[in-house]
Amino acid sequence: MSGALTFRFTTQAQLDVRRITSQLADLQRQVASGAAHNDLLGFGGGSSRLLNAQSLKATSDARGSVINQLQARFGVQAAALGQVSAASRLLSQSIREAISANDGRGIATELELSFSSVVSALNETWNGQPLFAGERQGNGPVKVTSLDALVAATGPEDIFDEAARNQTIDIGGSTPIVLSAKASEMSQGVFDAFADLKQLLTAAGGTIGQPISGSDTAALTALAERLDLEATKFTNEEGRAGQLQSRFEGERVRLQQRSNLLLKEIGDQADADVAEVSVKLSSLLVQYEAAAKTFSELSKLSLLNYL
Numbered sequence: 001m002s003g004a005l006t007f008r009f010t011t012q013a014q015l016d017v018r019r020i021t022s023q024l025a026d027l028q029r030q031v032a033s034g035a036a037h038n039d040l041l042g043f044g045g046g047s048s049r050l051l052n053a054q055s056l057k058a059t060s061d062a063r064g065s066v067i068n069q070l071q072a073r074f075g076v077q078a079a080a081l082g083q084v085s086a087a088s089r090l091l092s093q094s095i096r097e098a099i100s101a102n103d104g105r106g107i108a109t110e111l112e113l114s115f116s117s118v119v120s121a122l123n124e125t126w127n128g129q130p131l132f133a134g135e136r137q138g139n140g141p142v143k144v145t146s147l148d149a150l151v152a153a154t155g156p157e158d159i160f161d162e163a164a165r166n167q168t169i170d171i172g173g174s175t176p177i178v179l180s181a182k183a184s185e186m187s188q189g190v191f192d193a194f195a196d197l198k199q200l201l202t203a204a205g206g207t208i209g210q211p212i213s214g215s216d217t218a219a220l221t222a223l224a225e226r227l228d229l230e231a232t233k234f235t236n237e238e239g240r241a242g243q244l245q246s247r248f249e250g251e252r253v254r255l256q257q258r259s260n261l262l263l264k265e266i267g268d269q270a271d272a273d274v275a276e277v278s279v280k281l282s283s284l285l286v287q288y289e290a291a292a293k294t295f296s297e298l299s300k301l302s303l304l305n306y307l
Contacts, residue, residue, distance in 0.1 A: 057262035064255040066169070067248045070179075073126045074245040077180055080131060081238040083121035087114040088190055088231035091197075095224040099217055104208030107220075108201050115147055115194050122183045132183040134163030141183040147198045150191060159191060160184040177244070186237060190230040197223050 091114040098104045123140025124131050133141035141162045144150045153159050160183055168176035200219055201207060208216055 057259050060255045060259040060262065064252055064259065067252040067255070069127075070169070070248055071245060071252075073131070073179070074241050074248075076124060076126050077131050078238050078241045078245075080121040080124040081234050081241060084118050084187065084190070085231045085234035085238065087117035087121070088193075088227045088234065090114060092224040092227035092231065095220050095227075098208070099212060099220055099224075102212055103210040104212045104216065104220070105210060107197075108207045111194065111197055111201070112147065115150070118187065118190060118194075119145070122187055129167075132180055132186070133161070134166050134182050136161075136163035142187075144191075147194065151195050151198050151202075153195075156184050156188065159188075179244070180241070181237065186234065187230075189233070190227070193223055193226045193230060 091110050094110040095107060098107050119142050122132050122142045125140070129137055130140045133139075139161065141160050143161050144153060144159050150159065162182045162184060166178045166182060167180065168178050170176045197220075200216065200223070204216065208220075212220070
């Protein structure tokens with residue numbers, strides 16, 4: 001009877017040692033990883049809430065990342081629009097100064113410089129995609145590379161190469177936001193003014209000399225006014241880009257705050273409570289020592305101890 005009891009107690013002590021060893025290993029894992037469980041099975045009914053929170057956080061982080069990249073885009077976009085506006089105003093100013101000095105010999109050079117600056121700005125890219133070509137990838141939207149080609153163009157299709165739709169983005173409001181107007185929507189007027197000025201110069205033999213005739217003065221004055229008007233349009237577009245940039249910045253902050261809240265919720269559900277784990281570790285170590293000591297002492301018992 002005594003032997004049977006000893007065997008039963010020995011077996012129980014051995015099982016206690018194994019159980020406590022397993023629990024200690026799990027607690028040590030929690031301390032090392034910071035996670036309450038190895039996998040979703042350990043969370044039981046809370047696994048669906050945890051998965052949902054992780055999914056929402058991933059979505060918020062992805063949208064926030066896109067918006068962070070867009071901030072850089074709008075900086076490039078605003079600079080390009082400002083370049084077109086500046087080129088148009090500089091040409092207008094040069095024309096007015098020529099009229100004031102009654103000397104138009106420098107207008108042809110200023111026209112070439114302004115045309116090149118406008119084409120370069122409208123063909124600007126961001127991450128390899130043209131800013132003002134709509135959804136289309138590849139080359140810039142302005143095809144003409146010279147004033148002669150511009151004058152020879154018979155329609156917008158000879159000047160522009162664009163997608164049918166504007167480039168848009170959906171940041172979660174269910175309404176796509178147009179990132180920019182296409183080049184043809186913004187610059188047809190300024191290219192028309194360039195073409196008319198080029199034709200005026202061609203009719204004058206390639207350059208307007210000194211003095212400037214009354215008819216040329218009237219034509220140049222009208223062109224300067226048109227260029228100022230077109231420059232204002234691009235200034236307005238630049239302002240719109242700034243408004244979008246501010247709007248996206250506000251959305252970025254909101255998404256970051258949401259991500260932080262979701263991270264806290266995920267942590268509350270998935271992270272181990274270090275203080276609680278430490279208490280359990282201390283308690284289990286005491287139990288382990290007692291169980292191990294009992295098992296050791298029972299294992300030494302045999303009939304020899306009683307002889």
